[in-house]
Amino acid sequence: MVKQLPVLQAPAAICCAPLASAPLSADDAKTLAGQLKAIADPARLRLLSLMLANQHYEACTCDLTEALGLSQPTVSHHLKKLTDAGIVYADRKQGPWTYYRVSPATLAGLANVISSAAFAA
Numbered sequence: 001m002v003k004q005l006p007v008l009q010a011p012a013a014i015c016c017a018p019l020a021s022a023p024l025s026a027d028d029a030k031t032l033a034g035q036l037k038a039i040a041d042p043a044r045l046r047l048l049s050l051m052l053a054n055q056h057y058e059a060c061t062c063d064l065t066e067a068l069g070l071s072q073p074t075v076s077h078h079l080k081k082l083t084d085a086g087i088v089y090a091d092r093k094q095g096p097w098t099y100y101r102v103s104p105a106t107l108a109g110l111a112n113v114i115s116s117a118a119f120a121a
Helices: 026-039 042-053 061-068 072-084 104-113
Strands: 058-060 088-094 097-102
Touching: 026 042, 026 072, 026 104, 042 058, 042 061, 042 072, 042 088, 042 097, 058 061, 061 072, 061 097, 072 088, 072 097
Parallel strands: none
Antiparallel strands: 058 097, 088 097
């Protein structure tokens, strides 16, 4: 039986407008820095790339531990950092394993914030 976890998706909108459009407030800068810090880790970038390569942008912790060659507690630590930043969320639980899903809206929002569109001629 598949146990559904409460959905804790990040809001679809990112914290702030593109960097080139207006100066960041202190609160927006703190939020954005937290999200960028969460993905500024080689293991977390690999986790995201593995999850994004899967159908529905999800992966089981068991699959991630094997693919990365990391222990389950280490993978869970990295997933918690990504979850706290709103980049992934716990989608469902099957037996002892939790399946995590990427929030495409959050990644798209981050891309929009740091977009270089303002520099396009």
